[in-house]
Amino acid sequence: MDEVGLEPGLTLDPVGAEGWAEFRALAHRVLDEALDFTEKVRERPVWQPVPAESALRVAGELPQEGTPLEALCTEVTETILPYATGNVHPRFLGWVHGSGQPGNLLAEMLASAMNANCGGRDHGAIYVERQVLEWCRQLFGFPEGTSGLLVSGTSMGNLIGLAVARNEAVAGMRAAGVGAMRGRLTVYASSEVHDSVAKALELLGLGAEALRRVAVTDAFGMDVTALRERIREDRAAGLQPMCVVGCAGTVNTGAFDGLEELAAVCREEGLWFHVDGAFGGLCRMSEAKRGLVRGIELADSLAFDFHKWMHVQYDAGCVLVRRAGAQYAAFSMRPPYLAHASGGLGGGMEWPCDLGPELSRSFRALKVWFAFRENGVRKFGALIEQNCALAEYLGERVVRETRLELMTPVTLQIVCFRVKWEGASEAELDARNERLLIWLQESGVAAPSSTRIGGRFAIRVNVTNHRTRREDLDVVVGKVLELAGSF
Numbered sequence: 001m002d003e004v005g006l007e008p009g010l011t012l013d014p015v016g017a018e019g020w021a022e023f024r025a026l027a028h029r030v031l032d033e034a035l036d037f038t039e040k041v042r043e044r045p046v047w048q049p050v051p052a053e054s055a056l057r058v059a060g061e062l063p064q065e066g067t068p069l070e071a072l073c074t075e076v077t078e079t080i081l082p083y084a085t086g087n088v089h090p091r092f093l094g095w096v097h098g099s100g101q102p103g104n105l106l107a108e109m110l111a112s113a114m115n116a117n118c119g120g121r122d123h124g125a126i127y128v129e130r131q132v133l134e135w136c137r138q139l140f141g142f143p144e145g146t147s148g149l150l151v152s153g154t155s156m157g158n159l160i161g162l163a164v165a166r167n168e169a170v171a172g173m174r175a176a177g178v179g180a181m182r183g184r185l186t187v188y189a190s191s192e193v194h195d196s197v198a199k200a201l202e203l204l205g206l207g208a209e210a211l212r213r214v215a216v217t218d219a220f221g222m223d224v225t226a227l228r229e230r231i232r233e234d235r236a237a238g239l240q241p242m243c244v245v246g247c248a249g250t251v252n253t254g255a256f257d258g259l260e261e262l263a264a265v266c267r268e269e270g271l272w273f274h275v276d277g278a279f280g281g282l283c284r285m286s287e288a289k290r291g292l293v294r295g296i297e298l299a300d301s302l303a304f305d306f307h308k309w310m311h312v313q314y315d316a317g318c319v320l321v322r323r324a325g326a327q328y329a330a331f332s333m334r335p336p337y338l339a340h341a342s343g344g345l346g347g348g349m350e351w352p353c354d355l356g357p358e359l360s361r362s363f364r365a366l367k368v369w370f371a372f373r374e375n376g377v378r379k380f381g382a383l384i385e386q387n388c389a390l391a392e393y394l395g396e397r398v399v400r401e402t403r404l405e406l407m408t409p410v411t412l413q414i415v416c417f418r419v420k421w422e423g424a425s426e427a428e429l430d431a432r433n434e435r436l437l438i439w440l441q442e443s444g445v446a447a448p449s450s451t452r453i454g455g456r457f458a459i460r461v462n463v464t465n466h467r468t469r470r471e472d473l474d475v476v477v478g479k480v481l482e483l484a485g486s487f
């Protein structure tokens with residue numbers, strides 16, 4: 001009962017000073033557990049399969065009544081926390097995952113307390129996002145007037161960039177759809193391009209067949225002569241080339257297209273130039289590596305991630321569009337309930353919802369802002385160089401081991417290799433290497449992933465991990481050789 005004798009209203013908050021004190025004590029304990037989890041990461045297996053018993057404890061009937069928070073937290077630490085992806089571990093070396101950073105735990109906690117909806121309106125979180133976008137504009141050498149948006153990742157960034165490109169190419173697109181242009185618009189990318197680009201074209205109504213997968217050179221960058229030829233053929237067939245997607249770091253091998261040259265082709269041909277710089281784009285942060293992304297500053301749109309090589313906690317990506325008007329024209333829609341006000345909470349400048357498909361959005365920008373402010377660009381550049389040096393070290397070790405075969409040159413942070421067994425056919429090599437990789441992951445010692453190079457199964461080590469050391473890579477090679485002996 002409150003002082004005027006009324007029952008307190010129903011709420012999700014702890015009740016009274018005592019309730020808050022209990023909640024605070026529990027919150028401190030959980031924070032300690034989260035910190036222990038991070039500090040003691042080396043003591044755990046990289047990954048372990050979710051046991052059926054744990055999966056069962058997560059399952060259950062739709063809860064009609066609540067459970068005390070303390071019991072819930074215990075359940076999470078026992079049944080969920082131990083079965084993480086593993087990318088916080090120094091020997092997580094698969095796909096292209098960032099490894100997170102402790103400072104971001106604090107940023108996420110503060111953002112959660114604010115619980116801001118960053119679709120729009122005039123409040124602090126929007127200013128933080130604008131500042132992050134301004135830093136990105138400077139980082140990538142884009143001109144003033146660039147617009148952008150924080151997104152879940154490069155898949156969404158590619159979708160938005162290509163949506164803007166499509167709308168610029170087809171007059172009246174927003175009202176009438178692709179219409180008469182159905183099946184006629186074409187997009188060009190190397191055969192190594194990430195499939196999020198094909199998925200984006202499907203979603204945008206262009207169809208995955210609109211994607212021309214242009215041949216690559218021996219270094220896995222796009223063959224520009226083949227690109228020009230393909231554009232010429234398509235024009236001759238009455239099609240309308242729309243866009244070239246440049247790869248700044250391919251997912252298979254970490255290769256780069258010649259972005260400057262692609263930008264020149266786009267200029268000559270009147271095409272939109274989009275760059276997928278998911279992880280490789282951030283080579284702009286390193287003096288030693290930035291030559292690889294020369295020309296990225298010429299893109300009409302660029303998608304990249306903070307959650308990969310900047311280790312921002314998942315999820316956090318970005319899209320930049322060189323000409324702000326184009327992004328605004330593709331997405332802005334202001335019905336009366338979202339009308340722009342001359343002041344108050346409904347005021348402020350352009351809202352993020354004017355620049356992408358989402359209206360309600362989380363306060364992703366705070367963790368990115370934290371990462372930039374806490375570490376600075378120079379440190380991220382040095383970490384990228386450290387990862388590339390480790391990949392080079394691993395590549396050299398693989399070359400020295402007679403039982404191992406390096407399958408592609410190491411250009412950045414990815415090392416593709418396989419074990420060779422004398423007398424084994426290609427099909428057997430594929431099958432045995434695949435089994436070996438699964439064993440390696442299931443042992444909890446290390447977690448590389450896989451790909452195919454020239455159709456052959458490859459164990460793929462990707463080092464976008466600020467915790468990985470040389471000893472970790474030695475452990476991987478040692479375990480691979482040990483397992484190889486028992487196959």
Ligand SMILES: Cc1ncc(COP(=O)(O)O)c(C=O)c1O
Nearest residue numbers: 096153154155194249250251278
């Ligand atoms: C080159 C490339 N493009 C796009 C993506 C998709 O990015 P996200 O997973 O952040 O959506 C990835 C993911 O690894 C990638 O490596």
